[in-house]
Amino acid sequence: MLAINPDVSVLIPTFRRARLLSYVLDGLRRQTFRDFDVLVVLKPSGDGSEEVVKKYGKWLSVDLVSQRRGYVVDALNLGLERAKGDIIAFLDDDAIPYTDWVERHVKSYEEYENVGGVAGNVLPAKLCGGKPVKVGDHVSHIIPSFRSSTFLESVFRSVWNVPLDGMENYLVYISKAGIVTYNPKVSEVAWRKPVKSLLGMGANMSVLREAVEGFRFPSQWMLGLASEQFLGWHLWKKRYNLIFNPKASVYHILHGESLTRNVKSAEKDFLRWVENYLLFYRLYGLEPNLSRMHRIIWFILSSIVDLKKLCKDREFQQIVRLRGRLYSELVGQKWLMSKKCLQSNYNIKEV
Structure with a gap:
């Protein structure tokens, strides 16, 4: 249960981002809601990030x-492990919060019942004269703008995008094939009002601290893709409400690289797809509504769509996507075999 006057811990992981980190901390300095502390988890790189953090210690x-x-x-x-606030808010080191960002997150917990997690809007922007400027109107990293699909793509997606039972009206959800995807009908209203969503991006989200007591992410991640939905699923299974509030916004500064902990771009593209697709195997055995049949259908039909784009439309970037899909299945099957071996050894010891 949320405290009457909740306090907030803002968690910022950072690596080699001294220049942008100063803009992020300056955005926090100007917040309308003041009862919060900032927790910067810094991986040293020699770029002067430590000095930036110490500088803002005067005001935060x-x-x-x-x-x-x-x-x-x-x-x-x-x-x-270290956050002390009733609410833990997550912010990327290249995401500049609106002045009412913390306030909007806190109000989301106060105005809606049994909320365990809140996702906010992530708006792509560029720095112009030291100030963030949005790139286009109604452009969001969370609310998708769906392009027109071919008949084949529409039919295939209606098959493999079936949501887990209970996530039918979520903006962001996990399908029975274990894929993070978006609901086009919900996205039509998500600009105007809060909607249900299995969180969004780590650049802008928050959770109730008591709801994540004891939760830790498994270590088999490099980029953290789909880790937000992994966390959201745990809250959802505890029967917490999860919402997306479009007014709790941040500017996500476009600058080429994202928070990937020094992974080269060629590797990053490949890893991005692998980590997205591995969510099925991270949750397999925990979520009973995941379906091997839907997974096989997704693998076959989505590969057909990508091969068509590669061969007919010469979209050569589909090669990376196809490789990522295949590799995720190989890694996932290896994980399942390891689990079976461990369980078998445990059963032998029990006998």
């Missing part, structure tokens, strides 16, 4: 935590 209650090893989910785990 900032705690600097040094991360010696691991990737973004390991930074998040360090932050979850």
Whole structure:
């Protein structure tokens, strides 16, 4: 249950982002809601990020935590261990919050019943004269603008995008094939009012601290893709309400690289698809509504769509997507075999 006057911990993982981090902290300095502290989990890189954090300690209650090893989910785990606020808000080191960002998150918990997590809008922007400027109107990293699909694509997606039971009206949801996807009908109203959503992006979301007590991300992540939905699923299984509030917004500065902990671009593209597709195997055995049949259908039909784009439309980037899909299945099957071996050894010891 949320406290009457809740306090907030803002968690920022960062790596080699001193220049942008100063804009993020300056955005926090100007918040309308003041009862919050900032927890910066920093992986040292020698770029002067430590000095930036110390500078803003004049205006903000900032705690600097040094991360010696691991990737973004390991930074998040360090932050979850140390966060003290009733609400833990997540912010990327290249996401500049609106002045009412913390206030909007807090109000979302106060105005709606049994809320365990809130996602906010992530708006692509560029820095112009030191100020963030949105790139286009109604452009969002969370609310998709759906292009027209071919008849074949529409039929195929209606088959593999079937949501888990209970997620039919969610903006962001997990399908029975274990894929993170978006509901086009919900996206039509998501600009105007809060809607249900299995969180969104780690650049802008929050959770109730008591709801994530004891939760930690598994370490088999590099980029953290789909980790938000992994966390959201755990809250959803505890029967918390999860919402997307379009007014709780941040500017996501476009600058080429995202928070990927020093992964080269060619590798990053491949890993992005692999990590997205591995969510099925991370949840397999935990979520009974995941379906092997839907997974096989998704694998075959989505591969057909990508091969068509590659051969007919010469979209050569589909090669990376196809490789990622195949590799995720190989890794996932290896995980399942390891689990079976461990369970078999345990059963032998029990006998």
